[in-house]
Amino acid sequence: NAxxxxxxxxxxxxxxxxxxxxxxxMKGHSHVYWYRQLPExxxxxxxxxxxxxxxxxxxxxxxxxSAEFPKEGPSxxxxxxxxxxxxxxxxxxxxPVAGNYGYTFGSGTRLTVV
Amino acid sequence: AQTVTQSQPEMSVQEAETVTLSCTYDTSESDYYxxxxxxxxxxxMILVIRQEAYKQxxxxxxxxxxxxxxxxxxxxxxxxxxxxxxxxxYFCAQTSGSRLTFGEGTQLTVNP
Numbered sequence: 479n480a481x482x483x484x485x486x487x488x489x490x491x492x493x494x495x496x497x498x499x500x501x502x503x504m505k506g507h508s509h510v511y512w513y514r515q516l517p518e519x520x521x522x523x524x525x526x527x528x529x530x531x532x533x534x535x536x537x538x539x540x541x542x543x544s545a546e547f548p549k550e551g552p553s554x555x556x557x558x559x560x561x562x563x564x565x566x567x568x569x570x571x572x573x574p575v576a577g578n579y580g581y582t583f584g585s586g587t588r589l590t591v592v
Numbered sequence: 593a594q595t596v597t598q599s600q601p602e603m604s605v606q607e608a609e610t611v612t613l614s615c616t617y618d619t620s621e622s623d624y625y626x627x628x629x630x631x632x633x634x635x636x637m638i639l640v641i642r643q644e645a646y647k648q649x650x651x652x653x654x655x656x657x658x659x660x661x662x663x664x665x666x667x668x669x670x671x672x673x674x675x676x677x678x679x680x681x682y683f684c685a686q687t688s689g690s691r692l693t694f695g696e697g698t699q700l701t702v703n704p
Contacts (some may be wrong), residue, residue, distance in 0.1 A: 509690070511690070511691065511692075513692075519696060519697075520596075520683055520694035520695055520696045520697050521637070521683070521685075521692070521694045522694070523691040523692065523693070526690050526691060533690070534689070534690065534691065537691070567635060569637060571637075576690050581692070582639075583629075583636070583637035583638075585634070585635060585636045586635050586636075586637075588635070
Protein backbone atom coordinates (compact mmCIF):
# COMPACT_ATOMS: atom_id res chain seq x y z
CA ASN A 479 0.00 0.00 0.00
CA ALA A 480 1.86 3.03 -1.28
CA UNK A 481 1.81 6.07 0.92
CA UNK A 482 0.95 9.58 -0.13
CA UNK A 483 2.85 10.27 -3.33
CA UNK A 484 3.97 13.76 -4.21
CA UNK A 485 5.77 14.80 -7.35
CA UNK A 486 7.99 16.29 -8.30
CA UNK A 487 10.26 16.07 -5.30
CA UNK A 488 12.08 19.20 -6.34
CA UNK A 489 10.84 21.92 -8.67
CA UNK A 490 12.73 24.96 -9.89
CA UNK A 491 10.83 27.79 -11.53
CA UNK A 492 11.81 31.22 -12.74
CA UNK A 493 9.90 34.20 -11.45
CA UNK A 494 6.65 34.59 -13.37
CA UNK A 495 6.33 30.93 -14.36
CA UNK A 496 3.66 28.53 -13.17
CA UNK A 497 4.26 25.71 -10.71
CA UNK A 498 2.10 22.58 -10.58
CA UNK A 499 2.47 20.27 -7.61
CA UNK A 500 0.81 16.85 -7.64
CA UNK A 501 -0.43 14.68 -4.83
CA UNK A 502 -1.85 11.17 -5.01
CA UNK A 503 -3.47 10.23 -1.69
CA MET A 504 -3.23 6.84 -0.09
CA LYS A 505 -5.56 4.23 -1.52
CA GLY A 506 -8.98 4.61 0.02
CA HIS A 507 -8.34 8.17 1.23
CA SER A 508 -10.71 10.78 -0.15
CA HIS A 509 -9.61 13.74 1.98
CA VAL A 510 -6.56 15.76 0.93
CA TYR A 511 -4.81 18.60 2.72
CA TRP A 512 -2.06 20.93 1.54
CA TYR A 513 0.44 22.58 3.87
CA ARG A 514 3.34 24.94 3.24
CA GLN A 515 6.58 24.99 5.19
CA LEU A 516 8.75 28.07 4.88
CA PRO A 517 12.43 27.72 5.87
CA GLU A 518 12.94 27.31 9.62
CA UNK A 519 9.19 27.29 10.30
CA UNK A 520 6.44 24.82 11.05
CA UNK A 521 3.84 23.71 8.56
CA UNK A 522 0.98 26.08 7.79
CA UNK A 523 -2.41 24.89 6.57
CA UNK A 524 -3.41 25.98 3.08
CA UNK A 525 -6.45 24.04 1.83
CA UNK A 526 -8.60 20.98 2.50
CA UNK A 527 -10.31 19.15 -0.36
CA UNK A 528 -12.51 16.17 -0.90
CA UNK A 529 -13.13 14.66 -4.32
CA UNK A 530 -14.28 17.50 -6.60
CA UNK A 531 -14.91 19.84 -3.67
CA UNK A 532 -12.92 22.48 -1.81
CA UNK A 533 -13.98 22.24 1.82
CA UNK A 534 -11.72 24.83 3.46
CA UNK A 535 -9.38 27.18 1.61
CA UNK A 536 -8.96 29.70 4.41
CA UNK A 537 -5.18 29.25 4.42
CA UNK A 538 -4.69 29.87 0.71
CA UNK A 539 -3.32 33.21 -0.49
CA UNK A 540 -6.07 35.09 -2.24
CA UNK A 541 -4.21 35.47 -5.51
CA UNK A 542 -2.16 33.17 -7.74
CA UNK A 543 -2.84 29.99 -5.74
CA SER A 544 -5.47 27.39 -6.56
CA ALA A 545 -6.10 23.75 -5.76
CA GLU A 546 -8.24 20.98 -7.15
CA PHE A 547 -8.95 17.34 -6.48
CA PRO A 548 -10.75 15.93 -9.51
CA LYS A 549 -12.86 12.81 -9.59
CA GLU A 550 -10.05 11.03 -11.38
CA GLY A 551 -6.38 11.69 -10.87
CA PRO A 552 -4.23 13.42 -8.30
CA SER A 553 -4.83 16.60 -6.39
CA UNK A 554 -3.06 19.59 -7.94
CA UNK A 555 -1.76 22.70 -6.19
CA UNK A 556 -1.18 25.38 -8.79
CA UNK A 557 0.82 28.55 -8.28
CA UNK A 558 0.69 31.08 -11.06
CA UNK A 559 3.32 33.76 -11.69
CA UNK A 560 5.60 32.50 -8.94
CA UNK A 561 7.67 34.93 -6.86
CA UNK A 562 10.73 34.32 -4.68
CA UNK A 563 8.56 34.29 -1.57
CA UNK A 564 6.78 31.17 -2.85
CA UNK A 565 9.98 29.17 -2.33
CA UNK A 566 9.07 26.59 0.30
CA UNK A 567 8.33 22.93 0.88
CA UNK A 568 4.75 22.02 0.04
CA UNK A 569 3.31 19.00 1.78
CA UNK A 570 0.23 17.02 0.95
CA UNK A 571 -1.52 14.77 3.43
CA UNK A 572 -4.49 12.47 3.18
CA UNK A 573 -6.96 10.76 5.49
CA PRO A 574 -9.78 8.26 5.05
CA VAL A 575 -12.21 10.38 7.05
CA ALA A 576 -12.39 14.07 7.88
CA GLY A 577 -9.76 15.35 10.29
CA ASN A 578 -8.86 14.58 13.83
CA TYR A 579 -7.13 11.23 13.64
CA GLY A 580 -3.78 12.25 12.21
CA TYR A 581 -2.98 12.39 8.58
CA THR A 582 -0.47 10.53 6.48
CA PHE A 583 1.91 13.01 4.90
CA GLY A 584 3.77 12.81 1.63
CA SER A 585 7.46 13.62 1.36
CA GLY A 586 6.79 17.10 0.08
CA THR A 587 7.76 19.11 -2.98
CA ARG A 588 10.50 21.66 -2.52
CA LEU A 589 9.80 24.61 -4.78
CA THR A 590 12.66 26.97 -5.53
CA VAL A 591 11.95 30.18 -7.41
CA VAL A 592 14.98 31.72 -9.07
CA ALA B 593 -7.18 31.29 16.65
CA GLN B 594 -5.42 28.19 17.88
CA THR B 595 -1.74 28.53 18.68
CA VAL B 596 0.89 25.93 19.46
CA THR B 597 4.11 26.98 21.17
CA GLN B 598 7.35 25.04 21.35
CA SER B 599 9.67 27.05 23.55
CA GLN B 600 12.82 25.04 22.84
CA PRO B 601 14.21 25.73 19.35
CA GLU B 602 17.04 23.24 19.98
CA MET B 603 17.67 20.38 22.37
CA SER B 604 20.44 17.83 22.67
CA VAL B 605 20.68 14.50 24.46
CA GLN B 606 23.29 11.82 24.93
CA GLU B 607 22.62 8.48 23.32
CA ALA B 608 20.68 6.17 25.68
CA GLU B 609 19.57 9.09 27.85
CA THR B 610 16.09 10.59 28.21
CA VAL B 611 14.94 13.93 26.83
CA THR B 612 11.68 15.86 27.14
CA LEU B 613 10.40 18.26 24.52
CA SER B 614 7.89 20.90 25.62
CA CYS B 615 4.71 22.04 23.93
CA THR B 616 1.84 24.26 25.02
CA TYR B 617 -1.29 24.99 23.05
CA ASP B 618 -4.29 27.21 23.19
CA THR B 619 -7.76 26.14 22.15
CA SER B 620 -11.37 26.85 23.02
CA GLU B 621 -12.53 23.49 21.70
CA SER B 622 -13.52 20.71 24.06
CA ASP B 623 -12.77 17.83 21.71
CA TYR B 624 -9.44 17.79 19.94
CA TYR B 625 -6.37 15.72 19.22
CA UNK B 626 -2.71 16.44 19.83
CA UNK B 627 0.21 15.02 17.90
CA UNK B 628 3.96 14.89 17.78
CA UNK B 629 5.49 14.60 14.33
CA UNK B 630 9.13 13.90 13.53
CA UNK B 631 10.81 15.43 10.48
CA UNK B 632 14.26 13.99 9.70
CA UNK B 633 16.54 15.53 7.07
CA UNK B 634 14.65 13.54 4.41
CA UNK B 635 11.81 15.99 5.09
CA UNK B 636 9.23 13.22 5.54
CA MET B 637 6.67 14.04 8.25
CA ILE B 638 6.36 10.98 10.48
CA LEU B 639 3.64 10.63 13.09
CA VAL B 640 5.28 9.77 16.41
CA ILE B 641 2.38 9.77 18.84
CA ARG B 642 -1.24 10.90 19.16
CA GLN B 643 -3.29 11.93 22.18
CA GLU B 644 -7.06 12.29 22.31
CA ALA B 645 -8.02 15.16 24.59
CA TYR B 646 -10.91 13.34 26.24
CA LYS B 647 -8.61 10.53 27.38
CA GLN B 648 -6.84 11.18 30.65
CA UNK B 649 -4.34 8.39 30.16
CA UNK B 650 -1.09 9.51 28.60
CA UNK B 651 -0.31 7.95 25.23
CA UNK B 652 2.79 5.80 24.82
CA UNK B 653 4.48 4.27 21.78
CA UNK B 654 7.49 2.19 22.68
CA UNK B 655 10.22 4.65 23.77
CA UNK B 656 7.96 7.67 23.21
CA UNK B 657 5.47 8.90 25.77
CA UNK B 658 3.62 12.10 26.48
CA UNK B 659 2.76 14.08 29.58
CA UNK B 660 -0.65 15.53 28.80
CA UNK B 661 -1.83 18.20 31.23
CA UNK B 662 -5.20 19.30 29.88
CA UNK B 663 -5.89 22.06 32.40
CA UNK B 664 -2.47 23.58 31.78
CA UNK B 665 -2.76 22.97 28.02
CA UNK B 666 0.61 21.28 28.04
CA UNK B 667 1.68 18.32 25.91
CA UNK B 668 5.31 17.32 26.33
CA UNK B 669 7.07 14.44 24.58
CA UNK B 670 9.49 12.18 26.43
CA UNK B 671 11.96 10.10 24.48
CA UNK B 672 13.60 7.35 26.52
CA UNK B 673 16.80 5.49 25.63
CA UNK B 674 17.54 8.01 22.87
CA UNK B 675 19.00 6.63 19.68
CA UNK B 676 20.99 8.31 16.93
CA UNK B 677 18.04 7.80 14.61
CA UNK B 678 15.90 10.00 16.83
CA UNK B 679 17.81 13.08 15.67
CA UNK B 680 15.31 15.22 13.79
CA UNK B 681 13.04 18.23 13.99
CA TYR B 682 10.02 17.52 16.18
CA PHE B 683 6.73 19.32 15.71
CA CYS B 684 3.84 19.47 18.11
CA ALA B 685 0.42 19.86 16.46
CA GLN B 686 -3.19 20.31 17.46
CA THR B 687 -6.38 19.72 15.52
CA SER B 688 -8.73 22.56 14.76
CA GLY B 689 -11.62 21.13 12.82
CA SER B 690 -10.03 19.17 10.02
CA ARG B 691 -6.78 21.13 9.95
CA LEU B 692 -3.65 20.89 12.04
CA THR B 693 -1.96 23.82 13.71
CA PHE B 694 1.78 23.21 14.15
CA GLY B 695 4.36 24.65 16.48
CA GLU B 696 7.63 26.05 15.18
CA GLY B 697 9.55 22.89 15.97
CA THR B 698 12.38 21.68 18.20
CA GLN B 699 15.60 20.48 16.59
CA LEU B 700 16.82 17.44 18.51
CA THR B 701 20.47 16.41 18.36
CA VAL B 702 21.55 13.03 19.70
CA ASN B 703 25.20 12.84 20.73
CA PRO B 704 27.00 9.48 20.59
